Amino acid sequence: MxxxxxxxxxxxxxxxxxxxxxxxxxxxxxxxVGAVHLAPGDFPSGKKGDVLTVEFTVMGIPC
Structure with a gap:
């Protein structure tokens, strides 16, 4: 576990x-590197497809 x-x-x-x-x-x-979350559409400071968040682990510690 x-x-x-x-x-x-x-x-x-x-x-x-x-x-x-x-x-x-x-x-x-x-x-x-885990999930990479992209913008589904345009937004005030970016455009569709821009990376919004990235889930990753460094030395076993989640980021």
């Missing part, structure tokens, strides 16, 4: 979040 994480990391990027998550996943052990 998996234990719940004791910590969660929250990082904020004004762009390039997916690239940053992939960098962490390639750099640190026990790290991976």
């Amino acid at each position: 998996n234990k719940p994480a004791k910590n969660t990391i929250c990082l904020w990027y004004d762009g390039d979040a997916e690239e940053a998550a992939r960098f962490y996943a390639e750099t640190f052990p026990d790290s991976s």
